[in-house]
Amino acid sequence: MKSAEEIFEILKIEFSDSILELDKDTPTESIISVDPLQIHQISKFLRENPGLQFDSLMCLSGVDDANGNKIKNADGDDVFENGTMSVYYNLHSIPLKHKITLKVTTPRTNPKIESVESIWKCANWHEREAFDLLGIYFLNHPDLRRILMPYDWDEFTTEVSRYPLRKDYKNPEFYQGMKVPY
Amino acid sequence: MYEYFYELTGNTILSTLIVAIFPLLNVLIVALIGVYLERKVSARIQDRIGPNRTGPFGLFQTIADFVKMLQKEDATAKDIDSKLYNIAPVLVFTGSFAVYAAIPFSSKLIGSEVEVGLFYVIAISSLVVGGILMAGWASNNKYSLLGAMRSAAQIISYEIPTAIIVLSIVMITGTLSLDKISNMQTAYFWNWNILGGAEFGLTKFLLIPFMIVGFIIIFISTLAEVNRTPFDIPEAESELVAGYFTEYCGMKWAMFMLSEYGNMFAVSAIVSILFFGGYHSPIGYLGNSLGIEWLIPFEQAFWFLAKGWTFILIQIWLRWTLPRLRVDQLMSLCWKYLIPYAFVNLIVIGIILLL
Amino acid sequence: MTIKTEQMVLNMGPQHPSTHGVLRLELEIEGELVKKVTPHLGYLHRCFEKHAEAMQYNQVVPYTDRLDYLAAIGNNFGYALAVEKLLGIEVPERVEYIRVIMAELQRIASHLVAIGSNGADIGALTPFLYLFRDREYILNIIEETCGARMLYNYIWIGGLSHDIHPDFIRKTKEFCNYFKPTIVELDNLLSYNKIFIERTANIGVLPVDTAINFGASGPTLRGSGIKFDLRKDDPYSIYDRFNFEIPTGKGLMGTIGDCWDRYYVRIREMEQSLKIIEQAIDNIPNGDVQSAIPKRIKPPKGTVYKRIENPRGELGYFIISDGTVNPFRVKVRAPSFVNLEVLGELCKGYLVADVIAILGSIDIVLGEVDR
Numbered sequence: 001m002k003s004a005e006e007i008f009e010i011l012k013i014e015f016s017d018s019i020l021e022l023d024k025d026t027p028t029e030s031i032i033s034v035d036p037l038q039i040h041q042i043s044k045f046l047r048e049n050p051g052l053q054f055d056s057l058m059c060l061s062g063v064d065d066a067n068g069n070k071i072k073n074a075d076g077d078d079v080f081e082n083g084t085m086s087v088y089y090n091l092h093s094i095p096l097k098h099k100i101t102l103k104v105t106t107p108r109t110n111p112k113i114e115s116v117e118s119i120w121k122c123a124n125w126h127e128r129e130a131f132d133l134l135g136i137y138f139l140n141h142p143d144l145r146r147i148l149m150p151y152d153w154d155e156f157t158t159e160v161s162r163y164p165l166r167k168d169y170k171n172p173e174f175y176q177g178m179k180v181p182y
Numbered sequence: 183m184y185e186y187f188y189e190l191t192g193n194t195i196l197s198t199l200i201v202a203i204f205p206l207l208n209v210l211i212v213a214l215i216g217v218y219l220e221r222k223v224s225a226r227i228q229d230r231i232g233p234n235r236t237g238p239f240g241l242f243q244t245i246a247d248f249v250k251m252l253q254k255e256d257a258t259a260k261d262i263d264s265k266l267y268n269i270a271p272v273l274v275f276t277g278s279f280a281v282y283a284a285i286p287f288s289s290k291l292i293g294s295e296v297e298v299g300l301f302y303v304i305a306i307s308s309l310v311v312g313g314i315l316m317a318g319w320a321s322n323n324k325y326s327l328l329g330a331m332r333s334a335a336q337i338i339s340y341e342i343p344t345a346i347i348v349l350s351i352v353m354i355t356g357t358l359s360l361d362k363i364s365n366m367q368t369a370y371f372w373n374w375n376i377l378g379g380a381e382f383g384l385t386k387f388l389l390i391p392f393m394i395v396g397f398i399i400i401f402i403s404t405l406a407e408v409n410r411t412p413f414d415i416p417e418a419e420s421e422l423v424a425g426y427f428t429e430y431c432g433m434k435w436a437m438f439m440l441s442e443y444g445n446m447f448a449v450s451a452i453v454s455i456l457f458f459g460g461y462h463s464p465i466g467y468l469g470n471s472l473g474i475e476w477l478i479p480f481e482q483a484f485w486f487l488a489k490g491w492t493f494i495l496i497q498i499w500l501r502w503t504l505p506r507l508r509v510d511q512l513m514s515l516c517w518k519y520l521i522p523y524a525f526v527n528l529i530v531i532g533i534i535l536l537l
Numbered sequence: 538m539t540i541k542t543e544q545m546v547l548n549m550g551p552q553h554p555s556t557h558g559v560l561r562l563e564l565e566i567e568g569e570l571v572k573k574v575t576p577h578l579g580y581l582h583r584c585f586e587k588h589a590e591a592m593q594y595n596q597v598v599p600y601t602d603r604l605d606y607l608a609a610i611g612n613n614f615g616y617a618l619a620v621e622k623l624l625g626i627e628v629p630e631r632v633e634y635i636r637v638i639m640a641e642l643q644r645i646a647s648h649l650v651a652i653g654s655n656g657a658d659i660g661a662l663t664p665f666l667y668l669f670r671d672r673e674y675i676l677n678i679i680e681e682t683c684g685a686r687m688l689y690n691y692i693w694i695g696g697l698s699h700d701i702h703p704d705f706i707r708k709t710k711e712f713c714n715y716f717k718p719t720i721v722e723l724d725n726l727l728s729y730n731k732i733f734i735e736r737t738a739n740i741g742v743l744p745v746d747t748a749i750n751f752g753a754s755g756p757t758l759r760g761s762g763i764k765f766d767l768r769k770d771d772p773y774s775i776y777d778r779f780n781f782e783i784p785t786g787k788g789l790m791g792t793i794g795d796c797w798d799r800y801y802v803r804i805r806e807m808e809q810s811l812k813i814i815e816q817a818i819d820n821i822p823n824g825d826v827q828s829a830i831p832k833r834i835k836p837p838k839g840t841v842y843k844r845i846e847n848p849r850g851e852l853g854y855f856i857i858s859d860g861t862v863n864p865f866r867v868k869v870r871a872p873s874f875v876n877l878e879v880l881g882e883l884c885k886g887y888l889v890a891d892v893i894a895i896l897g898s899i900d901i902v903l904g905e906v907d908r
Contacts, residue, residue, distance in 0.1 A: 029839070029840055029841060029842065031840065055749050055750070056749055056752060057752055058752070058842065058844060058851065058853055058870060059842060059844075059853050059855050059868065059870040061855045061866070061868035063857060063865075063866045063868075064866075066865075088840070088842075088855065090842045090853070090855065090870075094749060094763070094765055094770075097770065097771075101840070101842065120750060120752065121747075121750045121751045121752070121878070122750070122751050122752025122753075122875050122878060124878060125874065125875070125878050126875075133586070146579075147578055147579060148578060148579040148582045148907060148908070149579060149582065150579065164584065164587055165586060165587060169587075224662075224663075227663055228662070228663050228666040228667070229666060229667060229670055230666065324545065324547050324548075325547075328547075328569065328889070411660060412660070412732055414660070415890075421555070421889060421890050421893050423553065423554060502662065502663050503661075503663060504660070504661065504730070504732055505656065505659040505660040505661035505727075505730060505732045505733045505736060506659060506660025506661075506732070506736075507732055507735065507736070508735070508736060508888060508890045508891070509569060509888065509890060510888065511735055511736075
């Protein structure tokens, strides 16, 4: 069983460049921020290192950080500019019983993160969900389709109404000829 | 029967029609009461009440359902093969209804006293398979097709153990006529075939265990032939929705339903004729002891119906108790267990009869 | 001459008797042999997470009911614990005890549906109705206290919506006495039924490392033979005070991790839940169940991931607070959502009829798969 600080130290030695910081300010959990394009490598290390053995991915959550400047786009809708998107990975080790939260942050426009599907299979649907609801692209994901929203949602929507969990989301006017806001 | 009405009317077609009414009425009544019983018995088994609003004790529920069925629109899906689609329920119903022509309800109430009654029954009931395959193919529905394929495989497979057991009965009785088989088991219940037949002697006692095995095999295979649980795989509702009649509605669906209950009674009747004395009373006749000659056929009909309904009740009881087998397990039960046992049974019975 | 062949694709659902809701499965089959299963979700998507962002923290509780509608208390419980952790508040002893008893009653009710519908999928309709009769008993007990039968809105942040009904303790004890023989009856009727064993043993075998890798949890994970229960391994509330065991799959009828094991783990879990209830029911301290409910719920900035053992597995709430009265982000780690993912792996090479048995043994609730 290791605390977040110890795990952070281990990671810092192994991946000096891509481990960004340890955020201990939040009252409940310590979060290690890492590089979005190194997450696969780091996850592989976390899972296979005998002292860490993070064999289970409890949760993977995409988050729209809603930072950046709020501007009006051509249609007069409020959108965020220069913001970021984050993905949180809650890991747990069944044999060693320790937990850690990883965080990756990526720019809001064209967000790209490495997929961890090949390490924890359960990331498959979680990543699809994050892609579906927030529009985060996961590189090397074998089957990046929408999962909860209809497969043809893109055809009926504009930029601002494509990913519903973004903070600047706006309902589309029509979907399949049906009026959406009622 | 037929001869009697022929003398009365002097017209072959008319007398045939009149004779055919009795089994038709029987099928309708069996379906009406059968569905009602199925509901009530299953409700009792499952700690429920069952239908109780339409008429006293919900007695008219099935009639109300039947009327509803008559009124329904004959809705059909797109892209069906309409000729086959329309003929399938008729064929299935014909198959199960035609069986009744040879079944003796009592010594006086027989549609046709054919000498090869058993042979006829086995042959004509195979029409059902054709109807089911047609229904499954014509519906243009994958669930129907899967159900029909399962059903055809199942019915054809289970006809083999049935036929082998029937063969062993034929070896003992030496006749194919259902009426004669019934008559050989007259008087008291110890003359029934399941207890070794009417002929007293060593053979009778040697036969008893093999007859019981034969009865169990034929009962299991008839359950499978009429698609009842645990063999209701063709219409397994939790997998295939309703199997081969998924796409049917209204009266066409009702015909499948009718034939299912008709079949249930038919196989029960065959089993009771082969093993349980057919229409003969197990305890002697009231008409004989009172000296009233005309009472006997009515008593016989009563005993026949009582035996048939007993088996239907057992079928219902099994249906609401057991889970369902899988299609490959069903096949292996038939080919790996029932058929070999039936064969051994047949050979042993043959040896005993040679003694 | 060549004959054109084509893979048969059987579309199971969204309207199908045994997909437990509106799940659509695309089965690629050869004859009856399943080659590939592709689940399609989203027919019941109700935007819970988006809704939650527009609500205040306490207003989200009724929405959590609708996730796993067969175990609504558990959903309330997990959400309340997560927000309480963010707020850093302690709840009174009485509340803890009542929460645990309610959650365990709910676990039994939920397992009854799971076991019953697993049996019904295989064709045993009668046990299904017996189990619903017993479930009714539990629903009546809970209804007396909080006025609802399925969607309770009972566990609030910092407390409970109502104190228990005066009859609650007596009726719960009565239920415990009534229910013990029923488990024996169920075992005799279904668990050891030859046909049921034939249908479920050695079917859909889930090896333990696959289960962990796919993130399976709850009875689906324990059926594979690993002793992992959040009530013991990551104790929350007051579960560490009770003495109970974690039943695991032992491969009694076939291989470890088959459908029968998953089914059997649920039955044995109901016994353990009874054990917890019996230990807790006599020790409920006095107190006010609403004393710790904050007047204004405004947690500090921060993130929290709190997970509890719901009947279907690990239910996690990932909440980000930005210091306002509305949650910034609520992500639900729904056990059914994750467990369902393993279906494609389990069904390969089995028959169409087995897909039903496997799906029933995973026990999904579409309300939380689609959220």
